[in-house]
Amino acid sequence: MSDAELTATAEESELTSLNRQIFERRALKSGLLTTLTWIAAILASVPLFSVIYMLLVQGGARLDLEALTALPPAGFEMGGGFGNAIVGTLVMVGIAAITSVPLGILAAIYLAILDPSSKIASLSRFLAKVLTGMPSILAGVFAYAAVVLLMGTYSAWAGGIALAVLMLPTVVLTAEEALKMVPQRMKDAAFGMGCTRSQVIRKVVLPTGLPGVLTGVMLAVAGAAGESAPLLFTALFSNYYISELAEPTASLSILIYNFSGMPFDNQIELAWAASLVLVLIVLVFNILARLFGQPKV
Amino acid sequence: MNANPEAALGTSAQFSPQGEVVMDCKLDKIFYGDFLAVRSSDVPIEKGKITGFIGPSGCGKSTVLRSLNRMNDLIDIFRFEGKVTYKGQDIYGKKIDPVVVRRYIGMVFQQPNPFSMSIFDNVAFGLRLNRFKGDLEEKVEKALQRAALWNEVKDKLKNSGLSLSGGQQQRLCIARAIATEPDVLLMDEPCSALDPIATRQIEELMLELKERYTVALVTHNMQQAMRVADTTAFFGVDISEGGRTGYLVEMGNTTEVFENPQEELTRQYVAGEFS
Numbered sequence: 428m429s430d431a432e433l434t435a436t437a438e439e440s441e442l443t444s445l446n447r448q449i450f451e452r453r454a455l456k457s458g459l460l461t462t463l464t465w466i467a468a469i470l471a472s473v474p475l476f477s478v479i480y481m482l483l484v485q486g487g488a489r490l491d492l493e494a495l496t497a498l499p500p501a502g503f504e505m506g507g508g509f510g511n512a513i514v515g516t517l518v519m520v521g522i523a524a525i526t527s528v529p530l531g532i533l534a535a536i537y538l539a540i541l542d543p544s545s546k547i548a549s550l551s552r553f554l555a556k557v558l559t560g561m562p563s564i565l566a567g568v569f570a571y572a573a574v575v576l577l578m579g580t581y582s583a584w585a586g587g588i589a590l591a592v593l594m595l596p597t598v599v600l601t602a603e604e605a606l607k608m609v610p611q612r613m614k615d616a617a618f619g620m621g622c623t624r625s626q627v628i629r630k631v632v633l634p635t636g637l638p639g640v641l642t643g644v645m646l647a648v649a650g651a652a653g654e655s656a657p658l659l660f661t662a663l664f665s666n667y668y669i670s671e672l673a674e675p676t677a678s679l680s681i682l683i684y685n686f687s688g689m690p691f692d693n694q695i696e697l698a699w700a701a702s703l704v705l706v707l708i709v710l711v712f713n714i715l716a717r718l719f720g721q722p723k724v
Numbered sequence: 725m726n727a728n729p730e731a732a733l734g735t736s737a738q739f740s741p742q743g744e745v746v747m748d749c750k751l752d753k754i755f756y757g758d759f760l761a762v763r764s765s766d767v768p769i770e771k772g773k774i775t776g777f778i779g780p781s782g783c784g785k786s787t788v789l790r791s792l793n794r795m796n797d798l799i800d801i802f803r804f805e806g807k808v809t810y811k812g813q814d815i816y817g818k819k820i821d822p823v824v825v826r827r828y829i830g831m832v833f834q835q836p837n838p839f840s841m842s843i844f845d846n847v848a849f850g851l852r853l854n855r856f857k858g859d860l861e862e863k864v865e866k867a868l869q870r871a872a873l874w875n876e877v878k879d880k881l882k883n884s885g886l887s888l889s890g891g892q893q894q895r896l897c898i899a900r901a902i903a904t905e906p907d908v909l910l911m912d913e914p915c916s917a918l919d920p921i922a923t924r925q926i927e928e929l930m931l932e933l934k935e936r937y938t939v940a941l942v943t944h945n946m947q948q949a950m951r952v953a954d955t956t957a958f959f960g961v962d963i964s965e966g967g968r969t970g971y972l973v974e975m976g977n978t979t980e981v982f983e984n985p986q987e988e989l990t991r992q993y994v995a996g997e998f999s
Contacts (some may be wrong), residue, residue, distance in 0.1 A: 612837035616897070618798055620850045620904075621827030630849070635840040 486703030489696045511668045515677040522587025531598030539606035558596040566592040567657035583676040586662025594647040601643025605636040645716030649709045655680030679705045739975035744771040746938045751806035765972035774939040776953025783959035784970025789942045793829035794822035830906035834913040836893035838885030846885040850904040871899035891922025911941045956981040
């Protein structure tokens, strides 16, 4: 081959190298890694989808009006349901929301706007972050000491307060984040219009940050609805519909815990159905959070 | 950059305004913490005119403007020494409530900053704040008309203010500021975030606004000052004492300042020798 021919082939090969080369090292590596991420993604969703599948198959079978409204059955009894547990869960989550949401939003206003860099603010922010990772049973222990011992009885109050303790850090931190997202220039505009600081917060910061705050609230509520540990020795359980807040109260999560360990098929089926209902409740709150979280334009 | 430090240190050429002075700013010193940001500047703002503040970046023109309605009070380390007289009262006086000051002296900011609420509510904000009793809709319409925005938004007053374009947002902010009929309108580089067409519209608007309001305008754009300002205050930066302290170099009729500046520094700046 002459020199001229050699350069010609070199030029040619450089041109053809623009084509995709499937068996080239880089391409192989890239393909392999892509496949790996696919496999990992599928593996990660296996538990999730199998739980949902099991819930739908096992729990869906018993999900009827009786299950949703009737009282829990005793030992060898057939039928029955968990209506009282649904009501109990909603009541206690309600108590938790009513106590923790206003408190949490006020704390978030302090942390995000009033004095974000003070010592109290950084301390409580740090503690709130620690508390989000707190084992939920500790919230139950706290409510047991603070409410159950004081009132002398297990109650919906105690369960609700335990859940509130659990919700509070989530509400505070997400609401703080949401309020901090309100642009400084909007606050400047409000001050420039002649607003006092409380007017700026009330008329501009809170309405603007509201979607984000509500998202945090809904996520906290959804989390609290599924908790069982804090209710074990605060609300205990009851086989009847709640008639007053100062008595032991049924909840879905404790019912699932009780029934799933029983040797009776009827109770185990009800536990599945109750799990499905609990997941649906959590799902509803998550959907609400998404709806509220849409920024309005 | 300071060609003639001695001239710069001396008192600036005195400007004696012809018309009625609405706000007389006699500032001695403005500090941010220990940092002396602006020193000895007398800036009288004349009624019914546009007073332009020009100067290189860091010269304190925005700081001075924001001192005129005590917006700088929101910065913790800000400290003002001197006097700003508005209708015979020193707005830095002990008994003065800065919140009330800001209701009489409105402000339009560099970045358009409408609230995340409807166009109508944006304009009605200040009126509601002042517990305006009367025809809210009429007031809002009037403000939007004066801000030359009415025709573009009259069919979508319920839409969010944030859905408008940048130039429209800025005119909305002007409408919001003038809805409460403030005496003085402070504009802090209102066109710097806008395209040339929107800038033109805002400039035309300013010329109309000065019929009813007194305008103080900070701009980094000398052509803009030439086009709209009646009086121009040129601020410079003094680096002779180590820091970067802004001060008023020269103030006068806009044509005088641009065509026949008294100070060497002004001449260099308007000739575009530094910016």
